[in-house]
Amino acid sequence: MTSSPAVVVTDDCDCCNLRYLYYPSIASPTTSSYQHGTDVRAGAHSDYGSVTLLFQRPGQPGLEILTPEGTWAPVPVQPGQTAEEDRDAAFPFPPILVNIGDLLSYWTDGLLKSTVHRVVFPLSEQQSPNPQDRYSIVFFCHPLDKTELVPVPSDIVTAHRQKCKESGVQDEKVGFGGGAGSLEPGKRTLTAQEHLEARLAATYKFDK
Ligand SMILES: O=C(O)CCC(=O)C(=O)O
Numbered sequence: 001m002t003s004s005p006a007v008v009v010t011d012d013c014d015c016c017n018l019r020y021l022y023y024p025s026i027a028s029p030t031t032s033s034y035q036h037g038t039d040v041r042a043g044a045h046s047d048y049g050s051v052t053l054l055f056q057r058p059g060q061p062g063l064e065i066l067t068p069e070g071t072w073a074p075v076p077v078q079p080g081q082t083a084e085e086d087r088d089a090a091f092p093f094p095p096i097l098v099n100i101g102d103l104l105s106y107w108t109d110g111l112l113k114s115t116v117h118r119v120v121f122p123l124s125e126q127q128s129p130n131p132q133d134r135y136s137i138v139f140f141c142h143p144l145d146k147t148e149l150v151p152v153p154s155d156i157v158t159a160h161r162q163k164c165k166e167s168g169v170q171d172e173k174v175g176f177g178g179g180a181g182s183l184e185p186g187k188r189t190l191t192a193q194e195h196l197e198a199r200l201a202a203t204y205k206f207d208k
């Protein structure tokens with residue numbers, strides 16, 4: 001019998017990270033300079049990795065996603081109500097919200113679209129006598145830096161790519177650079193690190 005090591009040591013950077021977020025509550029809009037509609041807790045963005053797992057307090061409002069129509073819609077994160085979940089009701093646990101990130105969009109040529117989201121100060125909460133702090137825990141899942149972003153070997157992704165080509169609709173923004181399957185001849189495959197750097201550069205005009 002062989003045993004495998006619990007930790008694999010590698011010279012490649014694993015860029016997964018876990019963030020603990022605390023957003024203090026603010027006083028009622030009538031007593032602060034806060035402007036609903038302008039001031040937000042976290043501005044509109046999409047995440048850079050493959051998927052993001054978000055844990056937050058059950059039912060706490062604030063998280064919103066951008067709809068295809070261009071409006072903001074609240075994302076209710078509620079504990080489940082099935083019989084099995086009720087059994088554990090003494091410890092209601094919020095479900096885990098899974099966000100698609102830019103890398104997964106790139107990897108699937110935009111078939112899976114990264115979610116644009118933001119966190120606002122909900123007006124209802126601001127106006128309540130007891131406005132709440134917001135806490136969330138976010139796990140950003142990224143592959144190792146040197147991972148080559150070869151096209152996902154999926155018939156569905158291939159069919160999607162073909163359909164985009166035929167209709168001439170290549171949404172550069174969705175796949176960030178056209179997607180893993182639309183490499184120009186002679187160009188080599190991007191690595192996860194290069195994709196991340198391109199997204200950081202696009203957001204912060206950050207250059208090495
Ligand atoms: O705090 C939240 O609910 C979301 C945070 C978030 O979107 C992020 O850190 O990327």
Ligand SMILES: [Fe+2]
Pocket residue numbers: 045046047117
């Ligand atoms: Fe995010």
